[in-house]
């Protein structure tokens with residue numbers, strides 16, 4: 020058992036590093052060190068930051084080893100320097116950063132060989148610290164993928180297109196009222212904000228069987244949705260005006276209509292694909308125009324986990340099995356969301372499709388702790404963000420790795436952000 024866990028962790032660490040390498044070796048040193056958007060770090064910062072977190076938690080804390088580099092912690096502390104200021108820091112050069120993450124990783128494999136998972140120490144129990152650190156790397160890999168999307172120049176990432184639609188999801192699904200279990204005590208690598216499991220009473224509601232598509236969203240645009248204040252919240256309208264929003268990020272207009280630029284390629288808009296790169300305020304305006312609203316976080320999680328046959332909350336919409344390629348579009352296997360209806364095997368028992376993968380889904384809730392929350396192992400992962408100007412995002416995107424998403428996983432961002440792989444689906448009251 021312990022040996023199995025060791026092998027699983029080693030394989031996951033290797034798999035994750037392969038992805039990091041792909042994202043940081045397909046571009047030249049200039050692209051690694053430049054800033055592609057003030058919203059993002061230079062890629063070379065993400066790379067060394069991943070290594071530095073791994074060193075802090077696994078080499079020094081779990082392993083009790085001497086520092087690999089004792090002099091760079093401050094440079095790679097996300098709270099010390101804002102993203103926009105990071106290019107001006109005396110960062111490790113690309114070759115130094117690669118050597119550093121490699122040295123850290125060698126020590127981590129040594130720590131992994133010797134660690135006792137059955138120790139009473141909560142940090143290593145069930146391999147948690149390793150799971151946390153490989154999820155952290157995967158989270159930064161998704162951030163780096165968003166940086167690649169913002170980068171200009173010739174395409175460097177390649178992947179087969181997502182699978183075609185093979186099912187037609189129903190329009191909306193009724194989720195019966197009643198309590199369900201939200202959050203978890205049993206997911207070994209769940210982060211602090213997903214804990215603990217608690218009962219939540221959710222009145223009956225309707226939820227869209229699939230994310231809102233480009234076709235749906237174009238109808239909102241064609242109906243003048245961006246120019247009609249009625250559909251926007253007060254803050255949303257102010258932002259729409261000041262930012263000059265008129266289409267999702269990365270959409271380009273020419274004489275024939277809209278196209279998008281995706282990882283350096285210009286492509287026609289696929290009306291069957293979930294809309295991506297919209298901010299919370301755009302999602303909210305679309306929902307109002309459609310006579311609906313965004314789901315709450317509890318509604319989203321009930322739709323994703325609650326099994327009406329047993330009343331139990333499951334790990335994923337399709338059951339308790341980990342995500343396979345037949346279930347969901349995850350892990351940068353494709354460089355786009357899949358059309359609606361491409362993953363019938365991933366649907367919930369009630370027929371809600373594509374909750375996991377494709378696009379992160381904005382929900383209407385802010386970031387609040389669950390009852391009995393305890394920061395673990397560090398306050399800066401979640402606790403310092405509670406009550407801030409955030410909205411939650413659920414379900415992961417095509418750029419989220421399987422190790423970094425669960426039906427309990429909670430993501431958040433400012434409501435104006437749209438450089439992330441964000442889309443949404445709508446809900447409405449049943450009464």
Ligand code: AVJ
Pocket residue numbers: 155158159162400429430431432
């Ligand atoms: C959970 C995605 C909001 O990227 O800011 C990475 C994850 N925390 N390093 C982020 C995270 C520390 C976090 N999100």
Ligand code: FE
Pocket residue numbers: 068072097155159
């Ligand atoms: Fe980080």
